Amino acid sequence: MWSVALKATWKQNFYMMRRYLFNTLSGFITLYIVFALLFHGTRAVGAGTMNLGDTLEGMFAGYVTWMLALMGCTDLAWNITNEAQSGTLEQLCLSPLGYKWVLVFNQSFTFFANFLVVGLITVSMSLTTGQAIHMDLVSVIPVVLAIYVQALGLGFVLAGLALIYKRIQAVFQIVQFALIGFFFVPFDAFPVARYLPLTEGRKLLQEVLMGGIRIWQTQWADLGPMLAATALYIVVGVACFAVAESKARSRGLLGQY
């Protein structure tokens, strides 16, 4: 039953992506253009003026992390809002697997699709900036996955809110930009800040992607907080979502928009 549902969800997502091809492509192009503007703007104003990690490497890794966070965090919540709006949310809740798993299957497709997209944009960004990158997938994928799962944890919280309040698109938009705030946290001065979402992940991504460091060469002092934060945010996110889902069922809100 599980593999059948997973396959059906991937197929459905693929068809939807194909049908909304223009939408999908324009999203990618926009992300690339925003980066190009940021890069050329930074160069024009002078390096260091914009504090996106102080260096081009920092900006590069920060942007890749932000793209992943955007996709992991807000995609999930947008998805629920759209399903509620189109009237399919209740049908998904009728799956004997439970709605949570339907969401997870959806997100598994979105992760692979987004991983490819972010990869393509990263290569384009590398060509634009001349910044060398090390696409060592064995090292890159675990870090990317950790960043994505942390963002997904936040996404589950937002998705839970979306289940109850539905019309909270404005919050999603604020969160999209608020995520950038995590890159500015000076966690060298505040060690506990390593456990904030995305911060340690961004640092490790920079080391792996730009520095060419292998995952097993990184220190446990860096890897540990990232893994702990990943576990923490996904557990808290899923728990919040479960509470919100229960409230939504109790108040009969699943079919409303």
Next chain:
Amino acid sequence: MSFLAVTGLCKTFRDKKNTVEAVKDLSFSVEEGEMVGLLGPNGAGKTTTIKCILGLVRPDSGQITVGGVDCRRYPNLALRDMAAVLEGARNTYWRLTAWENIAYFAGIHGLSEKKGKDYFEYLVDVLRLREKKNTEVRNLSSGFKQKVAVACALAKRTPLVFLDEPTLGLDVESSYELREALRKLQTEERRTIIVSSHDMHVVQDICQRAIIVSHGRIVADEAIPQLLSLFATRQYKIAVADGSGRRVGQSGTQEAVTSAFPQASFKQVGDALEVTVSLADPGDIYCLVEILRERGAVVDAITREEVDLEKAFLEIVRRENATCGA
């Protein structure tokens, strides 16, 4: 043992301003292979009842079992046996084709496209979707959209199916086709189908039994022929003329009839009077004729009203409203 058993179901919705008792101590059961109509005015609690059974709304109390499985304790296990169309055409992805929708919804229910292909094809034929099979739902008429939603629910091959307003917004032909298809499926597959609808003709046409809900309570639960016979013997229409040439209304006839039959209604048609009355005892017709005769009225014709489900439903709900003081 009934396939679906609902006992003492209660659900109250509360917010800061209002408290609405949507379902009050509702109990009923449905046997395997039965096609049952769930009727009621707006806000009667039909959809809440269905959603409580499906687990989409959490009831405050009560017990629900489907195929012997406790729905409240094991919701996912119970969902293996249930499917539903809840908001008609809004239940599907408009950017997917009819076939892709069917395959997807069956898929997340655990039935693969490969395994279900023959049955999906069968449904496509029964619901007359063949030509539209590969058309995106957004490009279909509302009738076809509705049929796709029904096909998605039926494709899961669950023994229990809920159809909430399946013919809403359909033209006469599409409604007829859908009813035909449902009858065929029920006969051939012995599925238990619960139809909630405002369209009494649909329920009268395809269901064996009707459960009428009003103010969150069941006010009638009868086989449809019995429900109709209950009212058919009692509703009379009497055309009355006045023997003396005066208008019937002027001779005090209405007052005399009303004092004996308070629920009688009158319609003046020219100089004639049309009296519609529901009689508790068929023998009362003689009493009524006697009252009319005493007032000098001449009975032109007595017809027993043909009662359909809509009339029976209205009568039951009116009585319930009168009892509840609504």
